Structure formats: C-alpha cells, structure tokens
Amino acid sequence: MKGNEVIAEAAVRYGCDGYFGYPITPQSEVMESLMEMKPWETTGMVVVQAESEVASINMVYGGAACGKRVMTSSSSPGISLMCEGISYIAGASLPCLIVNVQRGGPGLGTIQPSQSDYFQATKGGGHGDYHLIALAPNSVQEMYDFVGLGFDLAFKYRVPAMMLADGVIGQMMEKVVLDDPRPRRTDEQIEQECGDWALTGKKKERQRHVITSLELDPYAQEVVNEKLQATYRLIEANEVRYQTTATEDADYLLVAYGSSARICAKVVEMAREAGYKVGLLRPITLWPFPGKPIAELAGQVKGILSVELNSGQMIEDVRLAVNGRVPVEHYGRMGGVVYSPGEVFEALKEKIINKTK
Amino acid sequence: MTEELIIAGFGGQGVLSMGKILAYSGVMQDYEVSWMPSYGPEMRGGTANVTVMISDKPISSPIAHEFDTAIILNQQSMDKFESQVKKGGILIYDTNGITRHPSRTDIRIYTIDATEEAARLGNPRLFNTLILGAYLKVRPVVTLESTYKGLKKSLPERAHKTLPQNEEAIRHGGEIIRERA
Structure with a gap:
C-alpha cells in the first residue's frame, strides 16, 4: 500500500x-x-x-x-x-x-x-x-x-x-501488516477516560468543564504553563524512541530520521563493505529528542554526520547532545531534491571520515 | 536476490502501473518490495519514472543511484538513465522515438518494438504489459504465475475483463524482445 x-x-x-x-x-x-x-x-x-x-x-x-x-x-x-x-x-x-x-x-x-x-x-x-x-x-x-x-x-x-x-x-508503496479493526470508543468509554476534562455534557453531580487557552490573570496563566512544562518533562523522561543500526563498534555515526534514515541504512551497508565502521542512529521521536544515546555514542565515535533533507535543522539538537566532544557536520539537499545513498556516502567521507583520520 | 529497477518514459505510457504490477507480483512471492514514483506536475506527455525494488532481504533505501536494470521508453529518459545502469546490468528500450541509441559496452542492451507491436495488435494499451513480459524474459525476478496474480491485484475490478489480453501480452512480450548485437 x-x-x-x-x-x-x-x-x-x-x-x-x-x-x-x-x-x-x-x-x-x-x-x-x-x-x-x-x-x-x-x-x-x-x-x-x-x-x-x-x-x-x-x-x-x-x-x-x-x-x-x-x-x-x-x-x-x-x-x-x-x-x-x-x-x-x-x-x-x-x-x-x-x-x-x-x-x-x-x-x-x-x-x-x-x-x-x-x-x-x-x-x-x-x-x-x-x-x-x-x-x-x-x-x-x-x-x-x-x-x-x-x-x-x-x-x-x-x-x-x-x-x-x-x-x-x-x-511510496511497501508491504504493510494491518491489525484487526477496533470499534470507536463509546460515550461511556470517553466519559471514563476523559471524564475529568472533556465536554461530554454537564451532569448534575459535577462542575462544568471549560476548554480554553485564554487566561487573563498572568499568575494563573503561569500555573497553566507550569502544568504544561511538567507534562513535557514527563514525556521527555518516558517517551524517547530511537533505533540504532551497527553502532556497537562504529567509528563514525550517521544521525537521520524518516526517509533519510532509510537512505542512510543503505549508506551503512555500503560503508561497511568498503571497510569503514559506520553506524546509524535514527530518532523515532524528534521531540522528545534522543539526545542521551547520541551523547553516549559521542564518547565512542570520531565524528557524526547529521543527514536531513534541509539546510541543517536537527543538527542543532545533535550538537547540543554532543556538546563539542566530536565534530558534527550536516549533509542535506533542499527544495525537494532527494539525495541517493552514494551521494551521502561521498559526503560522509569528505566531511567526516577524511577529516578525522 | 535483489533487483533495483527503474522504469522511465512518458506519463500515460503506463510506467507507474507497470511498476505497480511488478511490485504486487513480488508480494505474491513473499518478497520485500518498494515502489517509489517520481511524482510531480507530471501528466500525460510529461516524463514519469518509478523505482521498483524486489528483494528476499529487507530493503533499506527505496532510492538508488545505480540500477540493475533500466527500462527506458523515451529519449529524455535515455539521456538521464543510461549512465545509471550498473556495470554488467541490463538496459531495455523501445526503439520508437529514440534518436540517440545507447552506446555503453559494459552492459547488456535489449530492444523491444512494443509501440509498434501494440499498434499491430490493435490495442495501444497493451504497450506496458508487452514490455513487462519482455523484461521478465531477460530478468525473471518473479514467475509468470505470480505476475498474473500481481496484474489482477493491481487492476481495479472493472478492468478485470482485460486480464486475458494482458496476460497474453506479457507472454508475447517475452517472444519479441531482442538482444542488441
């Protein structure tokens, strides 16, 4: 599909x-x-x-x-x-x-x-x-x-x-495994799951629920902000997702997500065939960003190439995680042009491997 | 087994659907497949191409810079993709409308006069299945049986009455492909 x-x-x-x-x-x-x-x-x-x-x-x-x-x-x-x-x-x-x-x-x-x-x-x-x-x-x-x-x-x-x-x-089309259809949630299930905030029709026994993003009192708004921030910290602690490929013995690391990560997986294969120990870290959640595993790998590799179809955006998060310990460079194409695995491999050699020998 | 194939020609020639039939045929044989079209403001008359990969291993990149096989159906595509066939790879083209023929000597080159043959058969729409059959003759990545299943899967029900003609065209395509001397 x-x-x-x-x-x-x-x-x-x-x-x-x-x-x-x-x-x-x-x-x-x-x-x-x-x-x-x-x-x-x-x-x-x-x-x-x-x-x-x-x-x-x-x-x-x-x-x-x-x-x-x-x-x-x-x-x-x-x-x-x-x-x-x-x-x-x-x-x-x-x-x-x-x-x-x-x-x-x-x-x-x-x-x-x-x-x-x-x-x-x-x-x-x-x-x-x-x-x-x-x-x-x-x-x-x-x-x-x-x-x-x-x-x-x-x-x-x-x-x-x-x-x-x-x-x-x-x-693109690929094979997909579909799971069994689930029914939509019933009103009772929504009441059970979201009953303390959702607009499900006011019942006698509860206060009205108000959904708004407006708060005129700055101190009350700050409380809203603090609640949001506490949620974000919780998400950062619990929900970071990423995948590593061939990083155990890697001398060089590629960081890429989405379609770029597919292209970089091929680059890992090509580089390994050519005798370079290259690994790949693929952030699955871009926020929360997997900074910790990247920081850990920075202690092992000689250099990191951040590969994205843009002028260099994720590289800022990679550099924050690496904190200057090893060189981090960007490779990308813009405007809707997609790089081939060969192009990325050449960039990896030119920007990282040849410079960190 | 891994086959990285590009099919390139004019929009309206059935380039994308040929790739789709092949991708479905791969699925019928439990292969991993990917089908990646060039998409854009490309309609009938413009250029269109699709990269199809079929493998018994998981496919990493759906995008390639070199191909095992290129099926080329117009001059613009010849100019662009002849150089992107891997050494020892295969290039198949329809001579119709080609003014500069391929010149590489390190690949195998085949021709098929599918435009002419489809016209002779009185159904220009068999063009892409003739080519598909020709391709499978020199590069049998999937069996004809799987291809017929893939064909059926990729056609909407209302087009199923054309299945016998298309199956025949796939078989016939294998007969009219010629290796260029």
Whole structure:
C-alpha cells in the first residue's frame, strides 16, 4: 500500500472518530482514500473536507474538546496555516493527531519531498511555550503504526501529537501488516477516560468543564504553563524512541530520521563493505529528542554526520547532545531534491571520515 | 536476490502501473518490495519514472543511484538513465522515438518494438504489459504465475475483463524482445 493510503486505513482501524482536512500534494490520498472507504457507513467515523486548513484544525479543536479521537493531515504550507489552531489545542491541553507529509519550502515551495519542517514540528510552530510529540516514520508500516501510537500518546498526556512524514514515504508503496479493526470508543468509554476534562455534557453531580487557552490573570496563566512544562518533562523522561543500526563498534555515526534514515541504512551497508565502521542512529521521536544515546555514542565515535533533507535543522539538537566532544557536520539537499545513498556516502567521507583520520 | 529497477518514459505510457504490477507480483512471492514514483506536475506527455525494488532481504533505501536494470521508453529518459545502469546490468528500450541509441559496452542492451507491436495488435494499451513480459524474459525476478496474480491485484475490478489480453501480452512480450548485437 501507499504511505498516504495507509494513514486512512490506520485511522479507520484504530477507531478514529473524525478526520478534517483540506487537500494538498503530496498527501491528498489520505482524504481521497477515506472518502472511498466511507467509514461513516461502517464505524461512524466522520470525514469532512473543510473549506480551508484553518477550518480543519479548528474542527479538530472542537472534536478533541469532546474527548473524541480526531485528526487532520496536510503538507508543509497547510501545516503553517494550522499553526495558530495547533497552539490553541496545545494551550487547552487537548489530544489530537496531526500528520505532516512534508514538501519543499519556504512559501508554497515545491511538491517534492523535504524534511524542512523539523524546527516547526519540534520547536513549536505556533506561538507560546508548547511542544508536540513528534513521530518520524521511516516506512509505510510505521506510517500505519504511528497513527495508533500518536493517538495513544496524545491521550496519555493530553498533548497534540504530530506525525512528521515526507513525500518519499507518503508516495511510496511497501508491504504493510494491518491489525484487526477496533470499534470507536463509546460515550461511556470517553466519559471514563476523559471524564475529568472533556465536554461530554454537564451532569448534575459535577462542575462544568471549560476548554480554553485564554487566561487573563498572568499568575494563573503561569500555573497553566507550569502544568504544561511538567507534562513535557514527563514525556521527555518516558517517551524517547530511537533505533540504532551497527553502532556497537562504529567509528563514525550517521544521525537521520524518516526517509533519510532509510537512505542512510543503505549508506551503512555500503560503508561497511568498503571497510569503514559506520553506524546509524535514527530518532523515532524528534521531540522528545534522543539526545542521551547520541551523547553516549559521542564518547565512542570520531565524528557524526547529521543527514536531513534541509539546510541543517536537527543538527542543532545533535550538537547540543554532543556538546563539542566530536565534530558534527550536516549533509542535506533542499527544495525537494532527494539525495541517493552514494551521494551521502561521498559526503560522509569528505566531511567526516577524511577529516578525522 | 535483489533487483533495483527503474522504469522511465512518458506519463500515460503506463510506467507507474507497470511498476505497480511488478511490485504486487513480488508480494505474491513473499518478497520485500518498494515502489517509489517520481511524482510531480507530471501528466500525460510529461516524463514519469518509478523505482521498483524486489528483494528476499529487507530493503533499506527505496532510492538508488545505480540500477540493475533500466527500462527506458523515451529519449529524455535515455539521456538521464543510461549512465545509471550498473556495470554488467541490463538496459531495455523501445526503439520508437529514440534518436540517440545507447552506446555503453559494459552492459547488456535489449530492444523491444512494443509501440509498434501494440499498434499491430490493435490495442495501444497493451504497450506496458508487452514490455513487462519482455523484461521478465531477460530478468525473471518473479514467475509468470505470480505476475498474473500481481496484474489482477493491481487492476481495479472493472478492468478485470482485460486480464486475458494482458496476460497474453506479457507472454508475447517475452517472444519479441531482442538482444542488441
């Protein structure tokens, strides 16, 4: 199946309550597939093509306020339009899933694959002190799996989750293992799970619930901020996810996520064949970032190459983790151009291996 | 076994669907597969290409810089991909519309007059299945049986009436491919 189609399949099988979106390449197949699947006739899931991205994210805001599992998907320029709403959702401590199948920017940019929204996904995007849980799938299977994982984490911590994919994985086809469909949550289950905050209809025995991101008293707002920050620290402590390949004896380390990590896995194979001990660390959560394992590997390797389809964004987090102990360089292509494994291998030799001998 | 293949030509020639049939055929034989299209504002008449990988091992990168086989269906693609065939690899092309023929001597080169043959058969839409059959003759990465299953899987139900013709074209493609001397 195609990466984008799999998002639709995963949403329905997970028991998602609603999808609200607006078409944009390279992720239009998400909504197209949902419209073909007609889940409103089977699970009762709502699928709405809104009039704009701004409308979509505000529909998500509304659904999330009711404790429903709701999501949207878009690509880079569309996500920028949603950022105000995402900030409001984060400010109101609501869970939801946002999928970004990235394309080249800035502006309308290109429609080809890119990873240039790393800063936007991990450092905010919208205004205010907030974080999204940012998941970076590197295969069609993970695009499927991370719909469920994204919702689960979002509801566990009451924060929005973002799946940061890119045009390569969105457009490619691979084998996928699907799991059994789960029914949507019943009103009783939502009451049980989200009863202390969600808008489920005020009962006599409880106070009204207020969902808002506005607080006029700065001291009260600071309490809200502190609560959010405490949640973020908890997420940092519990939810860092990453994968290592051939790092045990590595002299050199590649750090890459998403489709770049697939390309770098090939680079590891090529480098090992050529006699270089190269390993790969793939952040699966971009926020919280796996700084600790990278710091540990910095004590072992001679140099690190951060590989991304952008001008160098994740490298800032890698350098923070490494703290100057070994050279950390960036290699990337921009504008929707995708490097081949051979290009990355050459860059690794030129920027790291030859300079650290 | 790992096959890294690029199919490149005009949009509308069935480049992407040929790749899709092959990818599904690989799945039928329990291989790992990846199908990565060039996508963009590329419609009928523009260039289109797809990278298909079939392997008995997990596929790391879906993107390649060198290919075991290139199937080339127009001049622009010839200019771009001839040099990207691995040494000892295979290049298959339809001579129709090719003005500069491949010049490499370190690869095996095959031709198939599929445009002409499809026209002779009175159905230009058999073009891509003829080529697919030709490819599988020189590079039998999947069996014909799996290919027929892959074909069925990749076609929507309403097109299933064309299955016999397409199966016949796959078989016939294997007969009309020629190794260039």
